Amino acid sequence: MSLPHAILTALLERPSSGLELTRRFDRSIGYFWSATHQQIYRELGRLEQSGYIRALTSARPARGRKKEYEVLPAGREELTGWVSGREDPKPVRDPLLLRMRAAAVVGTDGLPDELRRHLALHERQLAEYTDIEARDFAAEPRERTEASGTAGRTEADRLRHLVLRAGMDLERMWVEWLTEALRGASAAPAGSDGP
Amino acid sequence: MSLPHAILTALLERPSSGLELTRRFDRSIGYFWSATHQQIYRELGRLEQSGYIRALTSARPARGRKKEYEVLPAGREELTGWVSGREDPKPVRDPLLLRMRAAAVVGTDGLPDELRRHLALHERQLAEYTDIEARDFAAEPRERTEASGTAGRTEADRLRHLVLRAGMDLERMWVEWLTEALRGASAAPAGSDGP
DNA sequence: TCTGCCATGTAATATGTTACATGATTGT
DNA sequence: ACAATCATGTAACATATTACATGGCAGA
Secondary structure, three states, X not given: OOXXXXXXXXXXXXXXXXXXXXXXXXXXXXXXXXOOHHHHHHHHHHHHHOOOEEEOOOOOOOOOOOOEEEEOHHXXXXXXXXXXXXXXXXXXXXXXXXXXXXXXXXXXXXXXXXXXXXXXXXXXXXXXXHHHHHHXXXXXXXXXXXXXXOHHHHHHHHHXXXXXXXXXXXXXXXXXXXXXXXXXXXXXXXXXXXX | OOHHHHHHHHHHHOOEEHHHHHHHOOOOHHHOOOOOHHHHHHHHHHHHHOOOEEEOOOOOOOOXXXXXXXXXXXXXXXXXXXXXXXXXXXXXXXXXXXXXXXXXXXOOOOHHHHHHHHHHXXXXXXXXXXHHHHHHOOOOOOOOOHHHOOHHXXXXXXXXXXXXXXXXXXXXXXXXXXXXXXXXXXXXXXOOOOO
């Protein structure tokens, strides 16, 4: 049940239309919660029906017309409740790990290439995050000098920075793990599960 | 499309009934690919219809009767092809990160407790993996001395060990990240997003 | 025979993915 | 007029989750 809350968060940060939301789910928000435009439109309809959000701009429900949404008080309450609630971390579900386990049974044919490919992808993602950090969180969290605006903004920045750091830590973890995995693989490139 | 391959892998490692598979998906395999018994039974039916697996034991299709499955050659081929194919890593999708981003907007009320709870869970999971490693992969991968059986078994062990290491690395990453997140949170325990 | 557990399954719902359809706007 | 693009949507399907139903078997 996270998609509606992801949308509420995005709309609180800035009221948007469906397509604008879709674009943001391809960038900042999408770095830790992805969604397609079909999901977003469907969910916008539900959120509106539940009284959590409201459409601005025009009373015409025309098809090709831009429709902006904003969050209503009930939506903000719902989100606040969700943030403070409990939700266990979901168990890992990673197809690549599954494929390695399968390779232990049917042989590693073609796997090393795939590992190299994934390594490159994760390195690229890490580089992207590093750029974002340099741009959006340049200095280290200074100890809240009087020059840094309201205390609220500082705390919000700390949280957003933490989220980005999690993304970076994850990418780094995969880069290191894949590097280690390939170190052993190069010695035995082909399938070698015996007869 | 990973669940059928997870099941094929599990059945190749050892022919099993649906319930036995369910149990294994709660332990070893479940550490990187979880599934409920409903998913498993449904998928077993499909795999049988596709000619990838076959039911052993008895011709009686009775309801409460145990039914063991084994993988057919076509199933092994399907799995081999999947291992060597391409599949991009899925973008991260983590509710906790989403909640932190939401907390940056609506306040961090109740979050630190939840972070502590997650920290404890990840520490426990890491400890469990550490136990498994000590039990199943005690010695470091010796350089394939003549005493270590067939070369194939050694390679398979290396792969299984790598998968476990990925799980450990992930847990460690979360433990460190949550610890860091909590270091800053204790100073400002309540919601503080300002007016 | 009753209780508890093993084992397999159905049904309903929620969520996510893929392909396609339709109208509006802008530039040529 | 036409093409390209913006913008919102429908439909069909695939996958995952939750709750419940049914039968078999073993022991008190």
